[in-house]
Amino acid sequence: MTAASQNNLPDLRDLLAFYASAGVDDALEDAPVNRFAETAARPQPQARGEATPQQAQVDGAAKLQPPTFTRGGSDERPKAPPVSQPSATATVPDEAQAALARQLASTATTLDELRQRMAEFDGCNLKFTAKNLVFADGNPDAFIMLVGEAPGRDEDIEGLPFVGRSGRLLDRMLAAIGLDRTSAYIANVIPWRPPGNRTPTPHETEICRPFIERQIELVNPKVLVNLGGPSAKTLLNTTEGILRLRGNWRVHTTVSGTAIPAMPTLHPAYLLRTPAHKKLAWRDFLEVKAKLRAIG
Template sequence: MIQTRDMTTAELAALLAFHAEAGVEWLLEDEPVDRIAAFAAEKAARQGGRSATAPSAVGNTGSSAPAAGRSLASRAAPADQRQTARAQPSQSSALPAIPDENAVAEARFAAESARSLTELKTAIEGFSSCNLKTSARSTITAAGAAGSAIMVIGSMPSADDDREGLPFSGRAGLLLDRMLAAIGQSRGSVLVTTIIPWRPPGDRMPSAPETAICRPFIERQIALAEPRQILVLGNFAARFFFGETGTIHALRGKWREIGSGGAALPAMATLHPQELLTAPASKALAWMDLMAFSERLPGA
């Protein structure tokens, strides 16, 4: 079997990318760690240390007991250290902590400083205070027609998006193209993006702090794009914008307003293409939503 020490830098990078796309979040050691034995060794070391100092505390002037205690502690310590080193990850390999409100403030400052979608793209790519960026291959930002009257917003990048570096790639992207074609639009005539710029590991849902950090970026994208209406795709995105806890089936097909920079923009939610691939029977609902959405399009 090939050892990692024999691999080139490019081969190691490809291997890590493969693991990330497969949803691997933790790497296990080759040998199992007996944490019960590690705890027992640590406990024995502590007890040995106390027994070594006990005779002097009660006034015993003999030297044999303290020497025996020191000997026990010295014998137990190396084993304890070896077990502890196996049981606990090193400081350098520990994952960074989830950023707090300071990271949200940094994201807000970076977003508000951008005066165009191009500047905002640069700001997002240079932002490093969100844990999701550490495991993602690409940073996903708005793509398509910057001056379009229609903005399509999904939830978060998929594995295909992360690999291609563009929103709505792969099979879900092809289905979105057909959905847009059904209302006389195309990928080049609308602006598409995602709420979260980085793919969460294993396609898990973003945490509340991660979502809060990404919020200023998507709100700024909307403000700079100035669309006339927004198509919201998926359960997460609908809850994010509408502030409700219902499922996409309860939130879809209704016109609502999204506040952005003091302006209220009309928005409608429907099912995400990935959800339609999983449950094709729901396509009829999505087509109904698209027809209702197209009634407000310019020239309709």
Template sequence: MSQVRELDKAELLAVLDWYRAAGVDLAVGEDPVDRFAKSAAPQPAQQARQAATPNAPARIPATAAITGDPSEARRLAATAQSLDELRTILEAYNGCSLKFRATQLVFADGNPEAKIVLIGEAPGAEEDRQGKPFVGRSGQLLDRMLGAIGLDRTKVFIVNTVPWRPPGNRTPTPEEMELCLPFLNRQVELVAPRLVMTLGGPAMQTVFKTTSGIIKMRGRWQDVSIGTHEVPALPTLHPAYLLRNPAAKQQAWADLLSLKMKMDSLGLS
């Protein structure tokens, strides 16, 4: 029988890092705690301010932010007349519960005047820390992929289907996708790209409005409507998938060459 021993400092840090990556960010005691009720309860300082200003709007309970209204998301997104306005709206938006478990908003990266938009799935741990999409290992691979056809982040605009990291890097739920989709649509409408490339299955399914798998769909151009913007789009494999399956890089390279050919035909090189 193996003996139980205390973990050393390095091992304890490794365990904590594993918990953080899995989305565990609250300590749990032996007695249950209703944290929604606790956060919704007015604090003494807040009660004093409300007493001094009786007409001030009441604080929105945390539970109200868990169930969003897609029609409200569409209304808010439609009011944005620039990417800066859209970012401000998203930073204030409390309709998607992903926001309350993420470190920060991951809005976009690259050139907002670019003619090519890349759409990924959701931020990962490193993206959540830095506030930019594709900055971890998969982002480094993406940069090399773009460089292979003469592109870099000054020539593309990079967004995600959801702008907050799901706990444990899980796939966003259909409800979360529905709440975030109006903001993605408005991003693309404001940039008005000539070409779109989706990265990975969830992004492809969202943009192409399909339940088909990425292996079946990758490499096939289609005209799609993203919001009110119509644009040719090409699905390809996600860089994170390529890191786990290096043999698939050949397929991704074929997709990149197809993108390069389309760019040349439109005079975007």
């Protein structure tokens, strides 16, 4: 390698910064792997222009694929040969898994039993990229239950919801109306952290929905607080945005038909990005305080 080419190599700090911005925060293996050595060890064709047996098999399969034609008559490239099937640990969400989740959730009679069944459930692919099941925190006998969307990095490490920056803000919000984690119960719609904190897909949300609905039913709070739009849309069956939903009392109806007053409000993570809207969340929490006082 020449000196000029060495100068063009990316700085290690730039590379690490790129990985961090892409959401890479965990190593896949404990020991580093030299990918360049692996590339050098791969078998090469025996002669110029002579393909390996594997390449010949792929080329042969590609030739068997007939070209497709559009209605306008223009042809497209032949389709690539089918890829290999996913491994057994990479579960693709489907209706069968959602039905299994509904069955497991409906037959759980206690929170401990529900947690055990969620820990044993392999129907959501998020489980295989997360470190821990983030079930809940707080007092299950509390009058108020707060539900967010999904755990983040800190929550995934500790196995508890809302323990990072947004969790500390939530603690201050609860303290402002005279509550803490001994007088509130906190959970998420999704119990496993999505990779890189990405937004959960509709399939993943639908698979996890029976578990959070049963969790709410078993806790049976007097007041439900939906933290953020995804929680409100999932549990209140609405498509409205959170800025239109917040501040207005809605009703969450459990599977057994119990109606629970629900207050949609802004997620603490959103408030950290948009501090000017903290006043809106403050108004919502005052409504919650008044509701709890009226219930007694």
